[in-house]
Amino acid sequence: MEPFKTHTGLVTLLDLPNVDTDQIIPKQFLKRIERTGFGQYLFYDWRFLDGGKPNPEFEPNQPRYKGASILVTRTNFGCGSSREHAPWALLDYGIRCLIAPSFADIFFNNCFKNGMLPIRLPEPQVEELFQRVRRTPGYQLTVDLDRKKITSTDGLDWPFEVDEFRRHCLLNGLDIWWPGDKLIEQACPF
Amino acid sequence: MTPRTLFEKIWDTHVVHAEAGQPTLLYIDRHLVHEVTSPQAFDGLRLARRPVRRPELTFATMDHNVPTTDRSRPIDDPISAQQMKVLADNCREFGVTLFDLTSPDQGIVHVIGPELGITLPGQTIVCGDSHTSTHGAFGALAFGIGTSEVEHVLATQCLLQDRPKTFFIEVNGKRPFGVEAKDIILSIIGRIGTSGGTGMVIEYGGDTIRSLTMEERMTVCNMSIEAGARAGLIAPDDTTFAYLKGRRYAPKEFDKAVARWKQLPTDSGARFDRALKIEAATLSPQVTWGTNPGQVVPVEGHVPDPAEFHDADARKSAERALDYMGLRARTPITEIAIDRVFIGSCTNSRIEDLRRVAGFVKGKKVNKSVYAMIVPGSQPVKHQAEEEGLHRIFTEAGFDWRESGCSMCLGMNPDTLKPGERCASTSNRNFEGRQGKGGRTHLVSPLMAAAAAVEGHFVDVRQYDVKKKR
Numbered sequence: 065m066e067p068f069k070t071h072t073g074l075v076t077l078l079d080l081p082n083v084d085t086d087q088i089i090p091k092q093f094l095k096r097i098e099r100t101g102f103g104q105y106l107f108y109d110w111r112f113l114d115g116g117k118p119n120p121e122f123e124p125n126q127p128r129y130k131g132a133s134i135l136v137t138r139t140n141f142g143c144g145s146s147r148e149h150a151p152w153a154l155l156d157y158g159i160r161c162l163i164a165p166s167f168a169d170i171f172f173n174n175c176f177k178n179g180m181l182p183i184r185l186p187e188p189q190v191e192e193l194f195q196r197v198r199r200t201p202g203y204q205l206t207v208d209l210d211r212k213k214i215t216s217t218d219g220l221d222w223p224f225e226v227d228e229f230r231r232h233c234l235l236n237g238l239d240i241w242w243p244g245d246k247l248i249e250q251a252c253p254f
Numbered sequence: 255m256t257p258r259t260l261f262e263k264i265w266d267t268h269v270v271h272a273e274a275g276q277p278t279l280l281y282i283d284r285h286l287v288h289e290v291t292s293p294q295a296f297d298g299l300r301l302a303r304r305p306v307r308r309p310e311l312t313f314a315t316m317d318h319n320v321p322t323t324d325r326s327r328p329i330d331d332p333i334s335a336q337q338m339k340v341l342a343d344n345c346r347e348f349g350v351t352l353f354d355l356t357s358p359d360q361g362i363v364h365v366i367g368p369e370l371g372i373t374l375p376g377q378t379i380v381c382g383d384s385h386t387s388t389h390g391a392f393g394a395l396a397f398g399i400g401t402s403e404v405e406h407v408l409a410t411q412c413l414l415q416d417r418p419k420t421f422f423i424e425v426n427g428k429r430p431f432g433v434e435a436k437d438i439i440l441s442i443i444g445r446i447g448t449s450g451g452t453g454m455v456i457e458y459g460g461d462t463i464r465s466l467t468m469e470e471r472m473t474v475c476n477m478s479i480e481a482g483a484r485a486g487l488i489a490p491d492d493t494t495f496a497y498l499k500g501r502r503y504a505p506k507e508f509d510k511a512v513a514r515w516k517q518l519p520t521d522s523g524a525r526f527d528r529a530l531k532i533e534a535a536t537l538s539p540q541v542t543w544g545t546n547p548g549q550v551v552p553v554e555g556h557v558p559d560p561a562e563f564h565d566a567d568a569r570k571s572a573e574r575a576l577d578y579m580g581l582r583a584r585t586p587i588t589e590i591a592i593d594r595v596f597i598g599s600c601t602n603s604r605i606e607d608l609r610r611v612a613g614f615v616k617g618k619k620v621n622k623s624v625y626a627m628i629v630p631g632s633q634p635v636k637h638q639a640e641e642e643g644l645h646r647i648f649t650e651a652g653f654d655w656r657e658s659g660c661s662m663c664l665g666m667n668p669d670t671l672k673p674g675e676r677c678a679s680t681s682n683r684n685f686e687g688r689q690g691k692g693g694r695t696h697l698v699s700p701l702m703a704a705a706a707a708v709e710g711h712f713v714d715v716r717q718y719d720v721k722k723k724r
């Protein structure tokens with residue numbers, strides 16, 4: 065797994081609360097048996113019109129957000145189905161970091177297993193990010209996991225919180241095998 | 255000893271390793287597997303040359319993709335067929351028990367686990383599926399996991415978990431006629447919201463909950479995830495034990511197991527992080543009007559006006575939902591006409607659900623404007639229903655009677671809504687496009703779905719009954 069230390073990238077916006085994993089990756093695309101290749105189907109029903117043309121009304125489709133790697137969105141992102149295809153699709157599309165007031169549990173967990181960082185920020189700060197991004201085409205953020213800070217060239221400098229264990233895993237690119245088979249063999253009484 | 259909750263008792267006995275500031279390593283008693291969220295996990299094992307650590311504790315079925323029409327015919331969708339074949343191959347290679355399409359035990363993973371007695375009180379149970387919360391009805395700590403975690407459990411029979419908080423929801427009093435288990439859980443979600451249980455395990459208690467059958471308890475626990483909760487729990491009692499007795503995988507020394515299980519219920523004086531009390535007498539049959547299960551009102555109510563919501567997110571959600579659902583604010587719920595009825599899914603496809611539907615529709619006809627289907631949760635449910643002659647009641651009334659599977663709950667198989675079609679559904683998610691792109695889903699109880707099928711629009715089953723009795 066690729067470590068996550070410091071990431072600078074273009075920010076894209078999804079201005080909806082309660083985005084469920086059925087929207088992130090609709091079921092008709094769950095039939096692949098690989099972990100890759102899901103990015104083309106991300107937000108499929110919102111992103112594309114009937115016939116497969118991009119939907120110009122879907123904000124992330126605007127040219128100014130092309131190549132974005134940080135997604136700012138609203139409360140309870142990733143609710144619903146446990147499908148890990150949701151973070152796979154976001155990652156495959158290029159997203160490494162998500163910022164929202166809250167995330168659903170299973171989705172939140174799944175992100176870390178894939179080297180992605182979901183950050184919870186209080187609602188007013190998320191709202192301010194929306195405004196800053198909309199005001200400034202090409203708006204970028206730097207997410208520094210080591211120092212637990214989000215910064216931008218416009219002077220934004222915010223601390224954020226992240227669970228120490230998960231931070232450690234991301235910084236070192238540790239995947240799900242912690243704490244290793246040895247410990248399980250030793251400690252498992254079952 | 256300090257009094258402990260049911261959750262704490264299960265958690266404490268399953269800790270393999272705990273260290274401050276780190277998630278806990280938990281032992282997993284049962285791992286359920288289905289075809290959609292497992293292929294990448296088995297692939298990971300193969301890459302790392304690891305075996306499945308406890309294949310005898312791992313059970314697989316095919317449910318999400320399976321056709322619900324004639325099973326003797328080949329499967330039309332080659333990608334679905336491949337996903338099922340991959341599961342069969344993986345189970346053979348790794349020595350995992352599989353209930354495949356031809357098995358007399360095949361069915362929705364959350365229906366067959368309890369049916370076979372794989373699900374037992376006091377266990378930890380996981381599955382790469384969010385509705386694993388269903389199994390909490392037996393007093394098991396059961397929750398959905400992602401595919402990476404499926405791989406982890408396959409390889410180690412353990413799982414890293416943050417300790418959740420606890421939430422006690424107490425429902426007391428006699429349920430009015432027409433108020434089903436589905437209405438209890440829908441109204442809870444309406445009250446606490448779709449993220450009201452985030453980071454928590456909900457234990458349901460109170461005399462109303464205790465009076466529920468196992469099927470009804472499963473309906474309640476099933477939708478805990480729609481309130482954002484990690485899991486739902488109901489303390490095991492004589493109802494639980496009676497259900498489990500004699501099931502294929504239930505313990506052979508059953509009485510000894512029961513003695514152990516009787517230690518599980520929450521001790522008096524144990525503390526929860528949050529609590530909520532509900533009077534059953536205040537509940538009505540529920541109908542969702544929006545695109546998440548928290549957007550729900552009593553059947554005697556009307557579609558809300560987005561302007562009524564003070565919270566900006568809720569207002570925006572409501573506006574969008576009305577637009578998607580093709581509904582106007584203030585429309586009475588009973589004036590909403592429907593095109594389709596789906597009775598099925600891991601929420602409401604068990605034998606009792608079907609019996610109640612049969613009891614209601616017997617001698618009635620599905621409205622001409624409606625296409626209605628009933629999809630039993632498993633092959634044993636199907637056979638039981640046929641033995642009781644329920645299928646004849648259904649087909650005579652004009653319902654389509656199908657083979658078992660997830661079917662139109664998520665429409666990964668050919669059972670889907672067409673754009674704009676409006677459906678009364680006994681499933682658990684009314685998300686945009688869930689039952690088919692552009693499809694409009696209203697979540698209701700089986701009784702409400704049956705009544706809507708007959709009338710062609712939503713009706714208050716309570717009045718319906720009074721009217722017919724007169």
Ligand code: SF4
Pocket residue numbers: 317318362363364383385599600601659660663664681682
């Ligand atoms: S019936 Fe629906 S909710 Fe239940 S497991 Fe199948 S797809 Fe998931």
